[in-house]
Ligand code: HEM
């Protein structure tokens with residue numbers, strides 16, 4: 001029996017002057033970006049885990065941006081699909097912790113010193129996601145001061161209405177009584193839970209059939225935050241498992257800092273209304 005040759009089935013085998021898989025996807029660029037600083041076996045895992053996370057975050061930002069635009073243009077239904085995709089991306093990021101968790105403290109210690117003061121705390125894409133959805137803490141701009149291009153991107157984001165701002169503007173346009181001070185708020189400031197906003201969401205949740213689109217939008221936001229919270233929880237648990245209560249390379253208290261971040265509520269009214277419904 002002769003070995004099967006896919007060329008006989010028409011497979012393209014010559015890429016001289018033609019765009020190939022690697023050309024289109026710039027595989028060489030991606031696969032040349034793992035510069036290990038130590039000889040530690042697990043450093044490759046650590047780098048790839050972060051690089052893949054950053055790629056998924058890139059897609060999440062692309063989707064969040066488009067979802068926000070769709071809501072602003074009154075096409076909320078189109079946004080639902082994108083928000084569902086963002087939740088799935090976070091599910092992907094959540095599953096990825098299972099791979100990193102196979103690294104023990106002994107293994108991490110072999111290359112941790114090589115990380116210097118670098119830390120996920122300095123991930124500008126992560127910060128951009130937080131800013132885009134509405135968690136706007138200006139103090140988080142500081143680690144990017146040495147990169148005017150990134151600072152400008154984060155600043156540009158702070159000048160725009162967040163995903164939550166756009167959702168509330170959408171409710172206002174559809175006739176719901178969103179308080180004026182919310183619609184004209186200083187966009188750069190952190191979101192503070194507002195009783196008037198909770199009252200509006202309560203109206204929606206008390207009569208879903210009457211406000212179906214707003215109801216669906218609300219549940220998509222809650223879904224997203226649910227997955228985001230799981231990411232934070234997986235992170236802090238992995239960190240405790242690997243470095244215990246050591247300070248972070250980024251200079252924070254480590255687990256204590258990350259536990260504090262677990263208290264962040266992106267869309268507080270959507271969670272609070274559940275108690276009063
Ligand atoms: C062994 C693995 C990991 C350890 C020990 C670890 C540890 C830490 C610590 C201690 C912090 C607090 C900041 C600091 O002082 O450094 C932090 C923040 C952060 N890490 Fe990790 N991390 C790990 C994996 C990851 C992975 C896989 C990602 C994915 C991109 C990530 C993303 C982040 C982000 C975005 C922050 C900032 C969180 C915030 O400000 O709310 N980390 N990490």
Ligand SMILES: N[C@@H](CC(=O)c1ccccc1NC=O)C(=O)O
Pocket residue numbers: 050112115118119120121243247248249250
């Ligand atoms: N903050 C971590 C180091 C760390 O995890 C890290 C270092 C460089 C690039 C990304 C990282 N991931 C998340 O913080 C630590 O204190 O060990």
